[in-house]
Amino acid sequence: KNQVEQSPQSLIILEGKNCTLQCNYTVSPFSNLRWYKQDTGRGPVSLTIMTFSENTKSNGRYTATLDADTKQSSLHITASQLSDSASYICVVTPRGGSYIPTFGRGTSLIVHP
Amino acid sequence: DTAVSQTPKYLVTQMGNDKSIKCEQNLGHDTMYWYKQDSKKFLKIMFSYNNKELIINETVPNRFSPKSPDKAHLNLHINSLELGDSAVYFCASSQGVGFTYNSPLHFGNGTRLTVT
Numbered sequence: 001k002n003q004v005e006q007s008p009q010s011l012i013i014l015e016g017k018n019c020t021l022q023c024n025y026t027v028s029p030f031s032n033l034r035w036y037k038q039d040t041g042r043g044p045v046s047l048t049i050m051t052f053s054e055n056t057k058s059n060g061r062y063t064a065t066l067d068a069d070t071k072q073s074s075l076h077i078t079a080s081q082l083s084d085s086a087s088y089i090c091v092v093t094p095r096g097g098s099y100i101p102t103f104g105r106g107t108s109l110i111v112h113p
Numbered sequence: 114d115t116a117v118s119q120t121p122k123y124l125v126t127q128m129g130n131d132k133s134i135k136c137e138q139n140l141g142h143d144t145m146y147w148y149k150q151d152s153k154k155f156l157k158i159m160f161s162y163n164n165k166e167l168i169i170n171e172t173v174p175n176r177f178s179p180k181s182p183d184k185a186h187l188n189l190h191i192n193s194l195e196l197g198d199s200a201v202y203f204c205a206s207s208q209g210v211g212f213t214y215n216s217p218l219h220f221g222n223g224t225r226l227t228v229t
Contacts, residue, residue, distance in 0.1 A: 034217065043117070043203050043220025044156070087154065098169060099212040103156040 002027040004092050004104035012110045017080055021107045023073040023090030031095040035064050035075045038087040038106065047075070047088075077109075085111045116140070119204045119221035126194055127229055134189045134224045136204030144168075144211055145187035146218065147179060148203040156203065162187050163210050191226075199228045 004025045013019050025033070032051050036044035048057045048064040050073070056065045061078045077084055087106040093099055119136040126132050138145060146169075147159040161169035162181045176192045187204060201223045208216040 042222050043205070044218070045220070046217035049217065089156070093212060100158060100169065100171075101212060101218075105154050 002092070002094060002102045004090055004102050006088075006090050006104040006107050008107060009105070010108040010110070012112060013080055015080060015082055015111050015113050018076065018078050019080060019109065021075045021077075021088050021090075021109070023075070023092075023104055025071050025073070025090070025092045025102070025104075027092040027094050027102055028071075029095040030068060030071075031093045031099065033064075033066055033073050033093075034091045034101075035062070035073075036089040036091060038089060040086070044089055080109075080111045082111050082113060085109060117204055117206050117219050117221040119202075119224055121224060122222065123225050123227075125227045125229065128194055128196060130194050131190070131192045132194060132226070133191070134202055134204075134226075136187050136189070136221060138185055138204075138206040138219070140206055140208075140219060142206035142208050142216075142219070143184060144207050144209065145181065145184070146205040146207075147187065147189050148205060148220075150201040150203060150223070152200070160187075160189075161211060168211055194226075194228045196228050199226055201225050 007022045034049045035047045038044040050066045063076045066073045089106040090104040091101045093101040117138045144163045146161045159173045160179045165181045178190045181187045204221040205218040
């Protein structure tokens with residue numbers, strides 16, 4: 001069964017600090033992995049996408065890494081801001097079949113001033 | 114504004130009632146979806162429509178009936194509501210047919226359904 005596990009479940013950091021969120025998956029064969037940001041009361045918004053051959057992808061202060069061999073991804077946030085407070089969801093799409101993505105539960109990040 | 118919009122944002126109703134949630138996208142996308150986000154925060158796909166045709170139906174009770182009058186609209190009707198239907202329901206859209214590599218899902222802001 002395809003699964004996506006994220007850690008930590010929640011994280012509290014001070015404004016200006018860096019943090020790293022983890023994603024482990026069992027989806028195979030693998031097509032792509034996306035990170036979404038979901039603000040409270042809003043729908044998720046895509047931050048980055050990576051395919052099997054990509055190791056790293058940046059979007060401003062967000063940098064995602066992927067190790068397809070160990071089936072792990074991380075999302076690194078640099079110089080956090082209050083507006084980074086949100087849930088970050090890892091989504092893995094299989095290759096083949098109906099390509100239905102599997103969503104992780106998300107990591108809830110709170111940035112304090 | 115280009116977006117996926119869904120109404121209402123909040124819906125409180127009693128068990129046994131029938132209710133509908135509406136969704137519209139003006140992004141020109143061909144595929145629309147309904148997702149359910151439960152109390153554990155997992156987002157699970159319920160339905161997907163491409164150009165008004167149902168392409169994904171993920172073992173959802175037949176009390177849930179999606180309807181797509183055109184490719185820009187996908188509404189969700191729920192009959193005989195149960196306590197377990199309480200959740201946040203998200204509409205989404207994407208380019209292309211179904212889930213494709215280069216097209217992220219664009220989500221609406223959700224409808225919080227509470228069944229009492």
